[in-house]
Amino acid sequence: xxxxxxxxxxxxxxxxxxxxxxxxxxxxxxxxxxYHPALSVAGNCRMCLIDIRAMSAKQPNxxxxxxxxCNTIVADGMVVETDNPRxxxxxxxxxxxxxxxxxxxxxxCDQAGECKLQEYYMDYGRYHSxxxxxEKQHKHKVxxxxxxxxxxxxxxxxxxxxxxxxxxxxxxxxxCVKERGDHSELSLARGKSVDNPYAxxxxxxxxxxxLTSREFRFQARVWYLxxxxxxxxxxxxxxxxxxxxxxxNLYRVKxxxxxxxxxxxxxxxxxxxxxxxxxxxxxxxxxxxRGDEFVQVDASDAVSRSATLLQGCxxxxxxxSASVSMEEGYLLxxxxxxxxxxxxxxxxxxxxxxxxxxxxxxxDRYPNRAGLLALGYREADALPPDVDGVVVVRCDVVGxxxxxxxxxxxxxxxxxxxxxxxxxxxxxxxxVLAIASHFEAFGTVVNRKGRLQAFRGAVPAxxxxxxxxxxxxxLLEALGGExxxxxxxxxxxxxxxxxLGSARTxxxxxxxxxxxxQWAAARASTGFSDAxxxxxx
Amino acid sequence: MQEQVLLHYRDxxxxxxxxxxxxxxxxxxxxxxxxxxxxxxxVVAMVKExxxxxxxxxxxxxxxxxxxxxKNTGKPIYLLCNADESEPGTFKDxxxxxxxxxxxxxxxxxxxxxxxxxNAYIYIRGEFVYGAEVLKRAIAEAYEKxxxxxxxxxxxxxxxxHVHRGAxxxxxGEETGLIESLEGKRAHPRIKPPFPAVYxxxxxxxxxxxxxxxxxxxxxxxxxxxxxxSIGPESGPGPKLYGVSGHVRNPGVFELPMGTSLREIIEVxxxxxxxxxxxxxxxxxxxxxxxxxxxxxxxxxDFDSVAKAGSMLGSAGIIVMDDxxxxxxxxxRIAHFYHHESCGQCTPCREGxxxxxxxxxxxxxxxxxxxDLGKLDTVAKGMLGTTICxxxxxxxxxxxxxxxxxxxxxxxxxxxxxxxxxx
Numbered sequence: 001x002x003x004x005x006x007x008x009x010x011x012x013x014x015x016x017x018x019x020x021x022x023x024x025x026x027x028x029x030x031x032x033x034x035y036h037p038a039l040s041v042a043g044n045c046r047m048c049l050i051d052i053r054a055m056s057a058k059q060p061n062x063x064x065x066x067x068x069x070c071n072t073i074v075a076d077g078m079v080v081e082t083d084n085p086r087x088x089x090x091x092x093x094x095x096x097x098x099x100x101x102x103x104x105x106x107x108x109c110d111q112a113g114e115c116k117l118q119e120y121y122m123d124y125g126r127y128h129s130x131x132x133x134x135e136k137q138h139k140h141k142v143x144x145x146x147x148x149x150x151x152x153x154x155x156x157x158x159x160x161x162x163x164x165x166x167x168x169x170x171x172x173x174x175x176c177v178k179e180r181g182d183h184s185e186l187s188l189a190r191g192k193s194v195d196n197p198y199a200x201x202x203x204x205x206x207x208x209x210x211l212t213s214r215e216f217r218f219q220a221r222v223w224y225l226x227x228x229x230x231x232x233x234x235x236x237x238x239x240x241x242x243x244x245x246x247x248x249n250l251y252r253v254k255x256x257x258x259x260x261x262x263x264x265x266x267x268x269x270x271x272x273x274x275x276x277x278x279x280x281x282x283x284x285x286x287x288x289x290r291g292d293e294f295v296q297v298d299a300s301d302a303v304s305r306s307a308t309l310l311q312g313c314x315x316x317x318x319x320x321s322a323s324v325s326m327e328e329g330y331l332l333x334x335x336x337x338x339x340x341x342x343x344x345x346x347x348x349x350x351x352x353x354x355x356x357x358x359x360x361x362x363x364d365r366y367p368n369r370a371g372l373l374a375l376g377y378r379e380a381d382a383l384p385p386d387v388d389g390v391v392v393v394r395c396d397v398v399g400x401x402x403x404x405x406x407x408x409x410x411x412x413x414x415x416x417x418x419x420x421x422x423x424x425x426x427x428x429x430x431x432v433l434a435i436a437s438h439f440e441a442f443g444t445v446v447n448r449k450g451r452l453q454a455f456r457g458a459v460p461a462x463x464x465x466x467x468x469x470x471x472x473x474x475l476l477e478a479l480g481g482e483x484x485x486x487x488x489x490x491x492x493x494x495x496x497x498x499x500l501g502s503a504r505t506x507x508x509x510x511x512x513x514x515x516x517x518q519w520a521a522a523r524a525s526t527g528f529s530d531a532x533x534x535x536x537x
Numbered sequence: 538m539q540e541q542v543l544l545h546y547r548d549x550x551x552x553x554x555x556x557x558x559x560x561x562x563x564x565x566x567x568x569x570x571x572x573x574x575x576x577x578x579x580v581v582a583m584v585k586e587x588x589x590x591x592x593x594x595x596x597x598x599x600x601x602x603x604x605x606x607x608k609n610t611g612k613p614i615y616l617l618c619n620a621d622e623s624e625p626g627t628f629k630d631x632x633x634x635x636x637x638x639x640x641x642x643x644x645x646x647x648x649x650x651x652x653x654x655x656n657a658y659i660y661i662r663g664e665f666v667y668g669a670e671v672l673k674r675a676i677a678e679a680y681e682k683x684x685x686x687x688x689x690x691x692x693x694x695x696x697x698x699h700v701h702r703g704a705x706x707x708x709x710g711e712e713t714g715l716i717e718s719l720e721g722k723r724a725h726p727r728i729k730p731p732f733p734a735v736y737x738x739x740x741x742x743x744x745x746x747x748x749x750x751x752x753x754x755x756x757x758x759x760x761x762x763x764x765x766x767s768i769g770p771e772s773g774p775g776p777k778l779y780g781v782s783g784h785v786r787n788p789g790v791f792e793l794p795m796g797t798s799l800r801e802i803i804e805v806x807x808x809x810x811x812x813x814x815x816x817x818x819x820x821x822x823x824x825x826x827x828x829x830x831x832x833x834x835x836x837x838x839d840f841d842s843v844a845k846a847g848s849m850l851g852s853a854g855i856i857v858m859d860d861x862x863x864x865x866x867x868x869x870r871i872a873h874f875y876h877h878e879s880c881g882q883c884t885p886c887r888e889g890x891x892x893x894x895x896x897x898x899x900x901x902x903x904x905x906x907x908x909d910l911g912k913l914d915t916v917a918k919g920m921l922g923t924t925i926c927x928x929x930x931x932x933x934x935x936x937x938x939x940x941x942x943x944x945x946x947x948x949x950x951x952x953x954x955x956x957x958x959x960x
Binding site for chain 1: 877882884918919924925
């Protein structure tokens with residue numbers, strides 16, 4: 001491994017990486033705009049200029065000109081300075097150049113607060129303008145370039161990250177640069193619109209406010225938003241995300257880098273999953289049936305009524321969609337055992353209109369099928385024979401073959417529906433338990449590659465809904481089963497059940513998750529060390 | 538009179554463009570001999586030995602450049618002839634192309650043989666409509682004779698030449714901009730490394746050489762490196778084309794030994810200044826290099842000497858300005874050119890070239906102050922050495938040198954606003 005010295009800090013770094021990354025490993029930030037680790041090197045912004053004091057152990061002489069860190073590959077014995085007066089003056093110069101034709105409309109710009117122009121200007125600004133306002137180069141401002149993307153040409157610094165993403169990652173080539181010199185501007189290729197399934201990633205990639213999300217713009221100032229690290233529930237890929245929220249409201253979902261799962265990206269469908277978290281379709285209270293009517297009951301009442309109903313059944317089946325969490329799935333399996341029901345049933349994936357695209361989009365639109373199968377669930381599309389009671393969890397089974405499922409549920413002595421939203425199965429329910437959505441509670445899922453990952457609640461569940469694990473733990477206890485007081489207790493139990501080691505906690509799960517195999521192996525070898533964190537390369 | 542080698546056509550009464558005339562004059566003898574008798578390594582060794590330095594402007598040793606070619610890549614090797622000649626004040630390559638195209642083709646054949654190239658391109662600037670026609674005709678003649686094609690000079694070797702016309706962008710003269718343009722893309726210069734010798738056109742090892750450089754190769758191989766080195770300074774010798782334009786009596790292209798004094802070029806060959814005028818300033822190597830004052834012209838016009846004098850030999854396009862010249866207006870015009878031609882890729886160049894021009898317009902129109910002079914200088918300074926290619930430097934160097942060498946005049950221009958306000 002080459003040893004590189006950055007601002008006096010020596011680090012061993014992997015072969016072949018560039019100086020921007022090497023500096024990162026040495027704990028030093030080299031400001032940059034156009035460079036992105038997942039895209040080709042463009043080298044056009046000139047912000048990452050650095051002073052190479054020694055090219056390598058073999059060539060220990062300083063280079064006369066400043067070099068760009070993004071296109072400089074490390075060599076053993078390389079000595080780099082990124083904070084000397086020469087470098088800082090160059091940065092100041094580049095920033096001034098970037099801003100002379102910039103509209104500086106931060107007060108109305110959605111990027112404000114997460115804008116690299118603002119951030120670096122705080123560090124390297126001249127703090128007084130030497131350029132006459134009247135002479136700024138004006139360009140088009142509110143230019144839609146796709147269903148969810150707005151372009152402001154004046155704010156664009158022409159780093160071409162978006163152009164490169166659409167060329168190199170999606171291969172769709174919707175955007176290009178036209179004209180030249182300071183007339184250069186981003187342009188849609190003729191007849192195109194940026195509406196591919198990954199389009200909104202260019203909004204994240206844009207280091208300034210040139211590309212903004214038409215959905216998010218003008219909705220919130222980013223500094224008022226909080227965020228939690230979570231996992232997308234949109235399909236079985238399990239892209240890592242950050243959920244941005246303020247108080248009780250969700251605002252947006254952004255991809256969180258994980259080299260093992262989604263790299264730096266996520267699909268637009270996944271970004272939209274938060275939209276239906278709010279609304280009238282949400283189940284906000286638990287109900288019990290009285291004749292043709294539902295009567296609202298409190299959560300503990302709902303749980304004990306459910307237990308009584310189920311205990312009165314001859315044979316119970318548990319049907320859960322593949323969107324229930326590992327915790328919920330484990331508790332359901334415990335409930336099934338106590339009631340003497342057979343294995344829990346998970347409906348097989350509906351024939352999805354969405355095909356695997358070989359990237360991030362999976363045809364299985366559920367996040368936890370692999371996890372449930374690991375917990376012993378069976379895939380089936382009908383109830384087993386002789387069943388007279390059923391628990392339906394996060395699963396609008398009637399939405400599939402309505403006639404068949406409707407008739408089956410109609411014949412039940414007891415139907416308990418556990419869900420975070422109102423669905424058709426409720427028409428047949430004797431008892432309804434309201435639970436939180438995955439944006440409102442804590443839990444884990446296993447993606448299609450067997451990776452165990454944690455999602456985290458951002459906002460409170462509406463009304464009287466409880467976390468899913470809480471409702472189900474209550475039901476388990478009411479049925480005479482074990483008692484679980486925290487999600488962590490459930491997690492530890494399910495880890496033990498899956499032979500992943502006992503007394504494991506969520507906190508031990510690295511932010512990037514770990515495969516079940518990795519966890520089991522970690523248990524076997526070191527007893528209790530954490531699985532390797534999967535940070536992006 | 539010095540023997541005219543590159544401009545040999547001037548000594549003749551016959552037209553060298555028809556291939557038979559060129560052959561009758563001794564042309565293609567060397568190429569034939571090289572293809573049938575001389576090993577490629579021998580040609581490379583001769584060019585290295587000659588100390589030929591690239592005539593496009595940078596003066597990089599040609600033989601050394603050839604040795605940088607990536608070996609055994611399994612990919613074809615390309616030779617690109619840079620005939621974009623887009624630097625203002627430069628028109629030397631045009632003289633060769635339009636009058637003696639076979640000299641260039643022969644130089645290219647020999648070079649192609651040396652580096653193992655099968656397909657070579659001549660990238661010619663779009664405005665050279667006539668030159669492109671001349672080259673196409675010359676290439677067609679060479680094919681007819683069997684000097685190009687599947688079996689060059691009966692040697693069994695294959696070689697094809699293609700003419701590709703540019704569309705009028707200055708930046709296509711930068712070798713990686715040229716490569717991008719040749720590939721059908723916007724001429725955005727590439728970041729280096731990798732250099733074209735490793736990753737050039739279509740991702741293959743590529744050598745880009747200037748027209749005059751390639752023409753020199755013919756003569757080096759024909760007459761030997763010792764002959765070449767006997768002309769001018771040993772560190773960068775050879776016959777050299779100087780193009781003189783501006784306020785002289787006899788503007789034109791002159792072939793002189795490398796290192797001829799700038800004074801001699803202007804006063805003797807270019808006929809000196811116009812009647813009643815005196816010399817004020819000279820840009821010695823195309824509009825992008827630092828300007829010299831009238832008292833600085835006693836220098837040898839070779840790469841090292843001009844560099845020592847604080848400027849550059851560049852393309853040896855000598856722009857002469859007499860005492861009627863308004864240096865502010867002249868610089869404004871130069872700045873306009875670079876602003877117009879910046880490709881827009883790198884921040885300092887994209888934004889800086891426009892800024893420089895804006896300040897100079899204000900200065901020229903009497904709307905600027907002394908502060909703007911300082912701004913002009915620091916903006917230009919921020920553009921030096923901070924970009925992918927040297928267009929940014931090309932825009933900044935004249936600005937800084939004009940300001941330094943003609944500071945009085947710029948201060949007077951900046952004072953006009955103060956004067957107008959006082960009046």
